[in-house]
Amino acid sequence: MARVRVLPESARSPGRSETESALSLASRMPHLVLEARRVAANLAHGIHGRRRAGTGETFWQFRPFVTGEAAQRIDWRRSARDDRLYVREREWETAQTMWFWIDRSASMGYVSDLAQAPKIERAIVLGLALAxxxxxxxxxVGMLGLMPxxxxxxxxxxxxQTLVTDRSALEEDLPPQAPVAPQHEAVLISDFLSPMRDITAMVEAIxxxxxxxxxxxxxxxxxxTFPFQGQAVLHDLEDGLSLRIGDAISWGRAYRLRIDQHREELxxxxxxxxxxxxxxRTDRxxxxAALRIMTLVSTSRGTGPGGR
Structure with missing residues (x-):
């Protein structure tokens, strides 16, 4: 039977127990930062069609000329086809803003011996690597409510560094009410075990x-999988409640149906x-996950396979 444990609050804010005079982040979160760098390095080999910073030689799109811009920015060949002046934009000029939020509430401290890492550690690694x-x-890249x-x-x-020094979000299982501008994108990393009405309100607000x-x-x-048998005690990590059940197998069937329904609603x-x-899944x-998310971001913008 799988063994499980729950990380303490201090483990959901890695490095917080270190002295505030420790200026080097590597001394606070060495494992997570280095793991994120490794994932990012591997991910770079699997990304295609992404916009890159650089000299701006790759064409992105035409847009109308705005009064006050330098005349040398005008693309005269394109402008000759219309009665308006157009500017040729390069890829580096259309950089977008990505907002991240990483759930550090109590349920993210859950880990079993079937996982490669606790949920909170995997969430941090994914967030840092993607950023x-x-x-x-x-x-x-910014962090909702925490970093511009x-x-x-x-x-x-x-x-x-922001995660290390901020403790205000350790009890919050959904992002703060922070404005996200049009055309910006948000990457929200969580177990999303909150009630659907709360998740729906958050998504619609953003x-x-x-x-x-x-x-x-x-x-x-x-x-x-809920691989338990016989009697068991279930603990609600967010509210501190406990429930003793006598038939874990029967209860597990109902649990899996509820989880499937929750995911379908998500x-x-x-x-x-x-x-x-x-x-x-944290056994993967x-x-x-990082490569899938990068691909989905590109596809949603029309810059992936089959996009512009």
């Missing part, structure tokens, strides 16, 4: 102004709002 890849692609968008090559360290989003659901294998919500949903490599 590193987005910045490398010429985009800006940046384009620094040390984005993983900046995000990790997408109301035209922002796109990607839900990344982190799941421990035991949370999917998928329907994502589809309805034009978002994506990725379910990642982080690079699998």
């Amino acid at each position: 590193d890849c987005f910045v490398e692609a010429g985009e800006r 968008p940046r384009a620094t090559r040390r984005i993983a360290e900046a995000m990790a 997408s109301a102004r035209g922002a796109r989003g990607h839900l990344v659901m982190i799941v421990d294998p035991v949370e999917e 998928q329907a919500l994502a589809r309805r709002r034009g978002w994506t949903l990725t379910i990642h 490599p982080a690079s699998e």
Whole structure:
């Protein structure tokens, strides 16, 4: 039978127990930062069709000339076809902003011996690795309610530093009410075990102004299979409640049906709002989920296979 444990609050804020004078992030979160760098490096080999920062030689699109711009930016050949002036935009000029949120509530401290890592560690690694890849692609990355968008090559360290020093979100299982501008994108990493009405309200609030989003659901294998027998005691990590059950096998069947229904509702919500949903099990490599998310982001913008 699978053994499970729950990480303490301090483990959901890695490095917090270190002294505040420890300036080097590597001394606070060495494992997670280095793992994120490794995933990002592997991911770079599997990304195709991504926009890159650089000299801006690759054509992106034409847009109308705006009064006050330098005349040398006008594309005269395209302008000759119409009665308007047009500017040729390059890829690096259309960089977008990605917003991240990583759930650090109590349920994210769950881990079984079937997993490669606790849910919270996998969520942090995925977030840092994806942020590193987005910045490398010429985009800006911020953290909802915690950090404004940046384009620094040390984005993983900046995000990790923010997570280390912030404890306000350890009890929150959904993102803060932070505005996301039109055309920006949000990557929300959580187990999404909150009531659907709360998740729906959050997604609709973010997408109301035209922002796109990607839900990344982190799941421990035991949370999917419920491989228990006989009597068992179930603990609600968020509310501190306990439930003793006498027939774990029968209860497990009802549990799996409820989980399937919850995921179907999540998928329907994502589809309805034009978002994506990725379910990642912690017994699988982080690079699998990271590559899928990068592909979904490209596809949603029309820059993946078959896009423009």
